[in-house]
Amino acid sequence: MTDAAIEEVPAEPAPPEEAFGALVTWSRGQRVLHPTRETYLATVEALRDAGFIMCVDVCAVDYLLAKHGRALPVGIEAERFEVVANFINPAERSRIRTRVQVPESDPTCPSLWPLHAGTEGPEREAFDLFGITFDGHPDMTRILMPENWQGHPLRKDYAMGRIPVQFKGAPSS
Amino acid sequence: MTAVETPAETIDYHARLRSGRGVLRMSEVEAAQHGDKLADENDETMLMNMGPQHPSTHGVLRLMLELRGEQVMRSKPILGYLHTGMEKTAEDLTYLQGPTNVTRMDYASPLFNELVFSMAVEELLGIEVPERAQWIRMLMCELNRMSSHLLFQATNGMDIGAVSVMIYGWRDREEMLRLFEKITGLRMNHNYIRPGGVAADLPDGWRDDLLRIFDTLPEHLEDLDTLLTGQPIWRERLQGVGMISTQEALDLGATGPILRSTGYAWDLRRELPYLRYDQVDFDVVVGTFGDCFDRYAIRLNEIRESMKIVYQILEKLPKGDYKALDRKVTPPPRARIDESMEALIHHFKIYTEGFKVPEGEVYVAVESPRGELGCYLVSDGTSKPYRMHIRGPSFVNLQCLPHMMADSLIADTVAIISSVDPIMGEVDR
Numbered sequence: 001m002t003d004a005a006i007e008e009v010p011a012e013p014a015p016p017e018e019a020f021g022a023l024v025t026w027s028r029g030q031r032v033l034h035p036t037r038e039t040y041l042a043t044v045e046a047l048r049d050a051g052f053i054m055c056v057d058v059c060a061v062d063y064l065l066a067k068h069g070r071a072l073p074v075g076i077e078a079e080r081f082e083v084v085a086n087f088i089n090p091a092e093r094s095r096i097r098t099r100v101q102v103p104e105s106d107p108t109c110p111s112l113w114p115l116h117a118g119t120e121g122p123e124r125e126a127f128d129l130f131g132i133t134f135d136g137h138p139d140m141t142r143i144l145m146p147e148n149w150q151g152h153p154l155r156k157d158y159a160m161g162r163i164p165v166q167f168k169g170a171p172s173s
Numbered sequence: 174m175t176a177v178e179t180p181a182e183t184i185d186y187h188a189r190l191r192s193g194r195g196v197l198r199m200s201e202v203e204a205a206q207h208g209d210k211l212a213d214e215n216d217e218t219m220l221m222n223m224g225p226q227h228p229s230t231h232g233v234l235r236l237m238l239e240l241r242g243e244q245v246m247r248s249k250p251i252l253g254y255l256h257t258g259m260e261k262t263a264e265d266l267t268y269l270q271g272p273t274n275v276t277r278m279d280y281a282s283p284l285f286n287e288l289v290f291s292m293a294v295e296e297l298l299g300i301e302v303p304e305r306a307q308w309i310r311m312l313m314c315e316l317n318r319m320s321s322h323l324l325f326q327a328t329n330g331m332d333i334g335a336v337s338v339m340i341y342g343w344r345d346r347e348e349m350l351r352l353f354e355k356i357t358g359l360r361m362n363h364n365y366i367r368p369g370g371v372a373a374d375l376p377d378g379w380r381d382d383l384l385r386i387f388d389t390l391p392e393h394l395e396d397l398d399t400l401l402t403g404q405p406i407w408r409e410r411l412q413g414v415g416m417i418s419t420q421e422a423l424d425l426g427a428t429g430p431i432l433r434s435t436g437y438a439w440d441l442r443r444e445l446p447y448l449r450y451d452q453v454d455f456d457v458v459v460g461t462f463g464d465c466f467d468r469y470a471i472r473l474n475e476i477r478e479s480m481k482i483v484y485q486i487l488e489k490l491p492k493g494d495y496k497a498l499d500r501k502v503t504p505p506p507r508a509r510i511d512e513s514m515e516a517l518i519h520h521f522k523i524y525t526e527g528f529k530v531p532e533g534e535v536y537v538a539v540e541s542p543r544g545e546l547g548c549y550l551v552s553d554g555t556s557k558p559y560r561m562h563i564r565g566p567s568f569v570n571l572q573c574l575p576h577m578m579a580d581s582l583i584a585d586t587v588a589i590i591s592s593v594d595p596i597m598g599e600v601d602r
Contacts, residue, residue, distance in 0.1 A: 027534055028299075028535045054423055054426060054428075055426055056428070059549055059564070061551055061559075061560045065553075066553050084534075086564070095445070114191070118426025118569055120572060121568060122564075129260075139198040142253075143253065144252060144256040144602075145256065146253070147200055153258055154260060154261055160258075160265060
């Protein structure tokens, strides 16, 4: 199932590995790109041109309570949020993942919608549950929670069961 | 790779997907105001809600439709009626309790959810799963794929008005669930596939029971062919309805039967094999036109392909352990607890605090009956996931709906929703 050998081969080459304009790390044999918010779109566009034409998933992670440092390449500053996107290259049958650091003070990130229309729903979900705004997204609204919901439930400082269910009547004519 | 025969080459799908064609982006408040405005301006379009209680919306999917007469101009799927925060719940359950949570997501194919979660945990742990467990998992998943597709045949038939087909599909699915009950103890939400292997070995007599089902199943699939596939009314109702092109499907991230119906042969079991799918022989069923009929036919024929795989599994199923013997991960057998102090300690530790998983993050995906089912798992070194995200194929596939429905008739929306086969438990999580 897992192959420890793969993980160790590209462990620490002298110059940091770079691909598609972003630093590369390996996690359990899976290739991970670390673009910054500024280079995110350019990286994903380069990926698409290189054959990674399917963006299967976008999700976010809140690292507020993570005790230990994450395995980030040198030069990438760890921030509270991370936006993770997964891509497939059907021709080469390979996968790749991007992880973008998004700071708490300015939780925005470029949207992949202009490049992959299928990210519309997942990015709305990340906005709904984490409060990360995606620039360039056509419809930045809640998708799973009611429209008038307060807060973003998957954030780590949003305690479970803190608020009694508060569904209000939907406005209708 | 393009398979669409219509003058599709001339259409710029990239621009069309982003032009707002067919896609309604309107909040509840705006929709309510739209209703007030309607009377004054004598507008020809009207907004209509379909669901969330409509019997053909497969649970609690709600559609906001903008209609001009009988024609659907734009539509918006409204989700969240079944949102119970399962990804949040997962952060509070140990890795051993995890499968009980994820199995409730896609309740028509629960074993796939357990599988993808367990595979992600094993990837982080770096443990090897015994050969027999891999094959049992494959067996169970293929049977589950069949039961899920049979359920699709039942509901699809019912949606389109072939009500008797519902009974036909349900009958065979019920047989399959009875087998699941014998093997796992439960008809649904099995919690059978767990990190490290499966919960229990196959019980006595499972092979006979399985073969008994397989004796009659091909005949019953023939019945479906007779009742549906060759019927002019059925074809009239589905062919050319809800068309989608390969470029659109890829751009929208659609996977599973929707992507394959456009003629694009992408099946993770073959392209990025997991378990032991590289050791069995099967065909990837593809369509041509990307319409509702192709999606129906693909699912029907995938049942036959799954049967083919199961017959090979019956031949090749090896003997051995059904779960990893790493006592830090899987509990010891009940009998050992009476004899061994270590076994008792392991048992106690696993069921109280659970096992710790090394730090890291991993994305694992399997081919569920609806497409790519992925699990993104982040561990911070404790015995509970730091973050668990499930990439539900239904959730992503639902985004195709507005594009498939653009300019279609209301009567066809039911056929189109049904052909996407969304399971709302997985969409809303």
